[in-house]
Amino acid sequence: MLPMYHKAHFDWDQLPPLTSPRRTLGLTGVALGLINLPPGQGYTFTHQHREQEEVYMVLSGRGRLLIDGEMVDLAAGDMVRVDPASKRALKNDGDTPLQVICAGAVPSGYPKDPGARYLIDDGVPNYDDIPPWCSGDEEVAERNAELKRRYLRTLEKRKKASVDD
Numbered sequence: 001m002l003p004m005y006h007k008a009h010f011d012w013d014q015l016p017p018l019t020s021p022r023r024t025l026g027l028t029g030v031a032l033g034l035i036n037l038p039p040g041q042g043y044t045f046t047h048q049h050r051e052q053e054e055v056y057m058v059l060s061g062r063g064r065l066l067i068d069g070e071m072v073d074l075a076a077g078d079m080v081r082v083d084p085a086s087k088r089a090l091k092n093d094g095d096t097p098l099q100v101i102c103a104g105a106v107p108s109g110y111p112k113d114p115g116a117r118y119l120i121d122d123g124v125p126n127y128d129d130i131p132p133w134c135s136g137d138e139e140v141a142e143r144n145a146e147l148k149r150r151y152l153r154t155l156e157k158r159k160k161a162s163v164d165d
Contacts, residue, residue: 012036012059012099028106035090035100037063042091044140045147046129049084050122052104056080059101062094066131074098084122089131113158125151 006026010019015036021027031052046066056065056079063074066089067082074080082088092098112122127148134140 010034012097017041031104031106033102035098035102037061037090037092037098037100039092039095039097042133043089043131044134045144046087046089046126046131048087048124048126049104050124051084052106052122053084054082054088054102054104056082056090057101057103059099061092061096061098063090063092063098063100065090071132074100087126087129091131091133127151 003026006024008021008024010021012034015034017035017037019034019036021032021034025032035056042063056074058074058076058078060076061074062076065072065074065080065082066087067080068086068088072080090098090100125147127144130137130140130144
């Protein structure tokens with residue numbers, strides 16, 4: 001018999017910038033991301049989803065959420081719902097860590113890849129869409145280009161594997 005609940009403790013002071021509690025909590029119907037951005041740090045590209053809406057819940061800190069080119073200021077206690085197709089990126093504008101829980105419902109049939117790190121694996125990274133806070137940074141552009149090459153190789157491998165099945 002499966003346990004009726006899973007309990008986990010996360011030390012926010014020690015969390016990396018993005019943590020998925022999927023396996024630790026045994027999540028099957030709620031997608032969660034624990035975001036712990038240090039001061040001055042932010043995403044270097046936008047992303048969007050095919051089906052999943054997201055809700056960003058700010059626990060502490062200050063930041064900005066870029067949504068389809070519009071900058072939305074964030075502070076502790078704020079919640080922002082983002083449409084699946086909207087391009088988004090997050091940045092810490094404060095002097096303390098920006099700590100956010102990002103949650104979404106899991107559409108039927110997800111994850112598509114059983115080995116996916118996240119329960120909802122419909123995210124679409126936009127490596128060429130660099131947020132304004134990284135604009136003109138050649139290191140970011142080069143790193144994003146390498147991430148894009150790796151992402152495209154992964155998609156090709158998945159496509160080939162699904163054809164071979």
